[in-house]
Amino acid sequence: MDVAHVDVLVVGGGGAGLRAAIAAADTARDLRIGVISKVYPMRSHTVSAEGGAAAAIKPGDSPDEHAYDTMYTLYHPKWHRRPVSVWWWLERWCYARFVLRELTSLFIGFAAFVWLWLLRALAGGPETYAGFVAGMKTPLMLALHAVTLAAALFHAITWFHLTPRAAVIRIGGKRLPDGIVVGLNYCIWLAASFGVAWIWMRG
Numbered sequence: 001m002d003v004a005h006v007d008v009l010v011v012g013g014g015g016a017g018l019r020a021a022i023a024a025a026d027t028a029r030d031l032r033i034g035v036i037s038k039v040y041p042m043r044s045h046t047v048s049a050e051g052g053a054a055a056a057i058k059p060g061d062s063p064d065e066h067a068y069d070t071m072y073t074l075y076h077p078k079w080h081r082r083p084v085s086v087w088w089w090l091e092r093w094c095y096a097r098f099v100l101r102e103l104t105s106l107f108i109g110f111a112a113f114v115w116l117w118l119l120r121a122l123a124g125g126p127e128t129y130a131g132f133v134a135g136m137k138t139p140l141m142l143a144l145h146a147v148t149l150a151a152a153l154f155h156a157i158t159w160f161h162l163t164p165r166a167a168v169i170r171i172g173g174k175r176l177p178d179g180i181v182v183g184l185n186y187c188i189w190l191a192a193s194f195g196v197a198w199i200w201m202r203g
C-alpha cells in the first residue's frame with residue numbers, strides 16, 4: 001500500500017477544498033499539501049455550478065446580497081442592488097494592473113499586424129517596401145511603436161512576476177524560491193535580446 005506523508009491534508013476536492021489548499025500553500029512555500037476527495041474532484045458540486053461559481057468580490061457587492069441572489073425565488077421581493085461603476089477597476093492598483101495587462105494585447109496585435117504588413121511589402125518589391133518604410137516614419141506610427149514597446153515591457157515584466165504562482169517548480173522536493181524563478185525569466189529575456197541584437201548587428 002502506498003503511504004503519502006503530507007503537512008496539511010484538506011478533506012474535499014471541491015472549490016472550497018482546492019481554495020483552502022492554495023491558501024495553505026501561500027502560507028509556507030515548502031509545505032506538502034494533500035487533498036482527498038470522496039468522489040473524483042471533477043464530480044464535486046462545484047463543477048455543477050453552471051452559472052459560474054459566484055462570490056461577492058467586487059465593490060458594491062456583499063456576501064448578504066450574494067446569499068440572497070443565490071436563494072432568490074419568485075416569492076421573495078428582490079433586494080435593491082447598488083449600481084457598480086464601470087470604472088470599479090480603478091479603485092485598486094491590483095485591479096487596474098490586471099485590466100492594463102489585458103489591454104496590452106491590443107498593442108501586441110498591432111505589432112503582429114505590422115509584421116504581416118512588412119512581409120507583404122517585402123513580397124511586393126522595392127517600391128512597395130519603400131512605401132512601407134515611409135509609412136513607418138510618420139509621427140503617428142512612431143508614437144504607436146513607442147506605446148507598443150511600453151505595453152510589451154509591461155506585459156513581460158508583470159508576467160515574469162506572476163510565473164512563480166502559475167508554475168511551481170520543485171527540485172528534490174523543495175520549491176524553488178520565487179526570486180529564482182523570476183530571475184530565470186529575466187536571464188532568458190536578456191539572453192534572447194542579446195541574441196537578436198547580435199544577429200541584427202552582424203547585418
Ligand SMILES: Cc1cc2nc3c(=O)[nH]c(=O)nc-3n(C[C@H](O)[C@H](O)[C@H](O)COP(=O)(O)OP(=O)(O)OC[C@H]3O[C@@H](n4cnc5c(N)ncnc54)[C@H](O)[C@@H]3O)c2cc1C
Binds near residue numbers: 017045049
Ligand atoms: C446542480 C448544481 C448547480 C449549482 N449551480 C451553481 C451556480 O450556478 N452558481 C453557484 O455559485 N453555485 C452553484 N451551485 C452551488 C455550488 O456548486 C456549491 O455551493 C459549491 O460548489 C460548494 O463548494 P464546496 O467545495 O463547499 O463543495 P463541493 O464542490 O460539493 O465539494 C465537496 C467535496 O468534498 C468531498 N467529500 C465529501 N465527503 C467526503 C468524505 N467523507 N471524504 C472525503 N471527501 C469528501 C467531495 O468528494 C467533494 O470533492 C450549484 C450546485 C449544484 C448541485
